[in-house]
Amino acid sequence: MQKLQIESYVRMREGARVLEKDSCGEKVLLLNDGTILKLFRLKHFFSSAVLYPYAKRFADNIKNLQRLDVACPSLINTYKIPSIKRDAVHYHPLPGVTLRQLRRQADESPANLFDQLGRFLAHLHEKGIFFRSIHLGNIVLTPEGRLGLIDIADLKCQTKPLGPYKSQRNFKHMLRDEDDRTWIESRVHGDFFSAYYQERARQRT
Known part of the structure; x- marks a missing residue:
């Protein structure tokens, strides 16, 4: 997973449309280029997500589904964003x-x-x-x-x-x-x- 500095994150999400959020903040962003940035927060310190982040799981699942010839989003990258205490997966959405x-x-x-x-x-x-x-x-x-x-x-x-x-x-x-x-x-x-x-x-x- 790539570390994303706050300046780069701000540039990436500039003009983005929030597709989903909750009381803790933004969860899914539609970026200006039509790609999706999905944000994950660590809900509990003693969680399997500490060792295997949800963004990494999402990315691995894309690879597994593509291997099995199941239509799914297309992976761009995964990020750690320490400044907002989030992990993220960046992907092309599945059309349809x-x-x-x-x-x-x-x-x-x-x-x-x-x-x-x-x-x-x-x-x-x-x-x-x-x-x-x-x-x-x-x-x-x-x-x-x-x-x-x-x-x-x-x-x-x-x-x-x-x-x-x-x-x-x-x-x-x-x-x-x-x-x-x-x-x-x-x-x-x-x-x-x-x-x-x-x-x-x-x-x-």
Whole structure:
């Protein structure tokens, strides 16, 4: 991780649009060149993030997803910014629209979107990708018609397919939002559940 001095940080964020913030300050910045700077603070001194910073995890997850041919943001650099007590990851965003955005304009969704989503989740699980906080707001449909992932700091890759326990945890998290669940269960754009199980079975034959 590169150390970023306050002068360089101020120049980098000049004119940036704040996309996300909380009571502790800015979290996600859209920079003038269209790239994203995501800031992480250390919440607890006795934390695994001391040894393995979230910005580094985010960067490593980009590399792992690219290796597994899963669409995701494109890494530029990672930084330590001591003056504001933050780490940061700088990246090109994944072009496209989130599925939650599509849900809110459902007439523009592809007819087979839920079938595609089921196969996509099955692919992730068979590749050993456990995205603990997966939901329709961090799954993107790209202009090329692929599904991909964003906001991937808490994603983990293991060497074998996910077992039933982690798979079910992912299902529950993705369907936790009532509006998301109602939309998927409507089957208006295909059968998510059937596509998921068929794809997992196909990949195991």
